[in-house]
Amino acid sequence: EDQVTQSPEALRLQEGESSSLNCSYTVSGLRGLFWYRQDPGKGPEFLFTLYSAGEEKEKERLKATLTKKESFLHITAPKPEDSATYLCAGRTGANNLFFGTGTRLTVIP
Amino acid sequence: DTEVTQTPKHLVMGMTNKKSLKCEQHMGHRAMYWYKQKAKKPPELMFVYSYEKLSINESVPSRFSPECPNSSLLNLHLHALQPEDSALYLCASSQGILNTEAFFGQGTRLTVV
Numbered sequence: 186e187d188q189v190t191q192s193p194e195a196l197r198l199q200e201g202e203s204s205s206l207n208c209s210y211t212v213s214g215l216r217g218l219f220w221y222r223q224d225p226g227k228g229p230e231f232l233f234t235l236y237s238a239g240e241e242k243e244k245e246r247l248k249a250t251l252t253k254k255e256s257f258l259h260i261t262a263p264k265p266e267d268s269a270t271y272l273c274a275g276r277t278g279a280n281n282l283f284f285g286t287g288t289r290l291t292v293i294p
Numbered sequence: 295d296t297e298v299t300q301t302p303k304h305l306v307m308g309m310t311n312k313k314s315l316k317c318e319q320h321m322g323h324r325a326m327y328w329y330k331q332k333a334k335k336p337p338e339l340m341f342v343y344s345y346e347k348l349s350i351n352e353s354v355p356s357r358f359s360p361e362c363p364n365s366s367l368l369n370l371h372l373h374a375l376q377p378e379d380s381a382l383y384l385c386a387s388s389q390g391i392l393n394t395e396a397f398f399g400q401g402t403r404l405t406v407v
Contacts, residue, residue: 219395228298228384228398229337272336281350282327282388282396284336 189285206258208273216276263292300399317368317385325391326368329384375406
């Protein structure tokens with residue numbers, strides 16, 4: 186069964202304290218691994234697409250990486266405005282885009 | 295511009311009402327999606343349209359009826375909903391249904407009373 190699992194479920198960081206979020210996937214015929222940010226009551230905001238193992242993408246304080254079994258979202262020196270839920274999603278051979286349960290990140294000033 | 299516009303932002307409806315959610319994009323995307331999201335849960339796929347044809351229906355009850363009048367518009371018609379259908383309904387679009395990222399609207403917060 187295709188599955189995307191994220192950990193931890195929730196993460197509290199002090200401002201400036203770097204960390205990583207994990208997304209493990211078991212998807213047959215993966216056609217892309219996607220990271221989104223979602224603020225409460227809003228739609229997910231697209232961050233990154235990763236297609237092949239070894240690929241890396243960066244945007245401001247965020248860096249996403251992909252291996253054959255998992256993806257990491259590294260947050261360097263986070264700020265309070267980085268607080269949000271971060272969602273990982275996989276696109277399958279059936280072209281379904283389905284999501285992990287997310288990591289709720291809180292950055293404390 | 296990666297904007298997907300959803301209307302209305304909020305909707306309260308009774309169980310006997312008929313209402314519609316609307317979604318619009320002008321990015322030339324040929325795939326459009328409806329997702330349902332309950333509180334503290336990830337979005338769950340409901341429907342996918344590709345080139346204005348329904349390509350995926352995730353066993354959604356018939357009280358939800360999607361419609362794609364043209365390549366820029368996507369509607370979700372609602373009828374005889376239950377209180378448990380209350381959720382955030384998200385529309386998304388992507389260039390195609392293969393290998394491409396989807397962009398989401400801000401959602402419609404639906405409350406069924």
